Amino acid sequence: xxxxxxxxxxxxxxxxxxxxxxxxxxxxxxxxxxxxxxxxxxxxxxxxxxxxxxxxxxxxxxxxxxxxxxxxxxxxxxxxxxxxxxxxxxxxxxxxxxxxxxxxxxxxxxxxxxxxxxxxxxxxxxxxxxxxxxxxxxxxxxxxxxxxxxxxxxxxxxxxxxxxxxxxxxxxxxxxxxxxxxxxxxxxxxxxxxxxxxxxxxxxxxxxxxxxxxxxxxxxxxxxxxxxxxxxxxxxxxxxxxxxxxxxxxxxxxxxxxxxxxxxxxxxxxxxxxxxxxxxxxxxxxxxxxxxxxxxxxxxxxxxxxxxxxxxxxxxxxxx
Numbered sequence: 001x002x003x004x005x006x007x008x009x010x011x012x013x014x015x016x017x018x019x020x021x022x023x024x025x026x027x028x029x030x031x032x033x034x035x036x037x038x039x040x041x042x043x044x045x046x047x048x049x050x051x052x053x054x055x056x057x058x059x060x061x062x063x064x065x066x067x068x069x070x071x072x073x074x075x076x077x078x079x080x081x082x083x084x085x086x087x088x089x090x091x092x093x094x095x096x097x098x099x100x101x102x103x104x105x106x107x108x109x110x111x112x113x114x115x116x117x118x119x120x121x122x123x124x125x126x127x128x129x130x131x132x133x134x135x136x137x138x139x140x141x142x143x144x145x146x147x148x149x150x151x152x153x154x155x156x157x158x159x160x161x162x163x164x165x166x167x168x169x170x171x172x173x174x175x176x177x178x179x180x181x182x183x184x185x186x187x188x189x190x191x192x193x194x195x196x197x198x199x200x201x202x203x204x205x206x207x208x209x210x211x212x213x214x215x216x217x218x219x220x221x222x223x224x225x226x227x228x229x230x231x232x233x234x235x236x237x238x239x240x241x242x243x244x245x246x247x248x249x250x251x252x253x254x255x256x257x258x259x260x261x262x263x264x265x266x267x268x269x270x271x272x273x274x275x276x277x278x279x280x281x282x283x284x285x286x287x288x289x290x291x292x293x294x295x296x297x298x299x300x301x302x303x304x305x306x307x308x309x310x311x312x313x314x315x316x317x318x319x320x
Contacts, residue, residue: 032107061107097127
């Protein structure tokens with residue numbers, strides 16, 4: 001060769017002895033060979049939602065194009081990317097659980113693009129099942145303000161999300177937490193007395209999140225205290241216990257005019273507190289408590305009701 005002349009990056013001539021003239025329109029590059037897919041193997045099952053696709057290098061290739069589709073004719077492209085190496089990790093959010101995907105790769109350089117590789121497929125992992133709730137039982141009553149919510153362990157789950165609401169559609173969230181075990185202890189201050197709450201749980205791992213469990217409900221009320229009426233009283237009031245004198249059981253009724261912190265306590269005749277009946281936030285309503293004094297001696301006792309706006313004391317007499 002005696003001289004070389006190019007008019008562009010790809011088109012040029014070389015001249016040599018004996019009238020030799022050579023021309024190139026591809027910069028003397030060769031189109032890469034078709035890539036050979038490596039992994040995940042064809043027809044693989046239980047593949048993660050962020051798999052790494054790999055293939056063999058094509059001689060002369062400077063870049064590769066990867067396509068992923070939900071059908072083998074690639075009429076619905078889920079993801080497409082151009083990469084400089086022989087692997088591609090599908091980003092989170094592209095794939096769904098329990099779906100079969102098809103993928104292919106071609107190789108390119110300045111000379112052109114190879115044909116597409118073979119089409120391989122893989123199926124993503126089956127989604128996690130929704131947790132099965134255990135306790136408190138559905139429609140449970142007299143549940144404490146700090147109940148232990150329990151559900152069956154879901155194999156493969158790494159964490160669970162718990163939601164508690166006062167409405168069944170969860171448009172208002174009373175409490176929400178993410179835990180790594182299949183139980184959740186509701187902390188103090190979240191639940192109010194005399195309320196019905198709805199709760200549900202889902203399960204998650206790196207591959208995604210399950211559907212919500214069934215929605216169960218429970219009612220919160222202190223042991224021994226009954227809500228006599230849904231009518232909201234006009235004022236706070238502590239009634240005289242009945243019967244009085246008593247032996248050894250008597251009923252104590254009180255009204256709560258609005259959602260308030262309420263303390264109901266019993267004292268002996270020396271003014272020493274012997275029992276705390278309630279010391280919590282409670283919703284408005286008419287309540288009654290049955291006081292069993294069988295473990296105490298005959299004598300004078302006092303019942304006192306405290307709220308932010310009201311204090312009243314009644315004298316009780318037990319005669320055995």
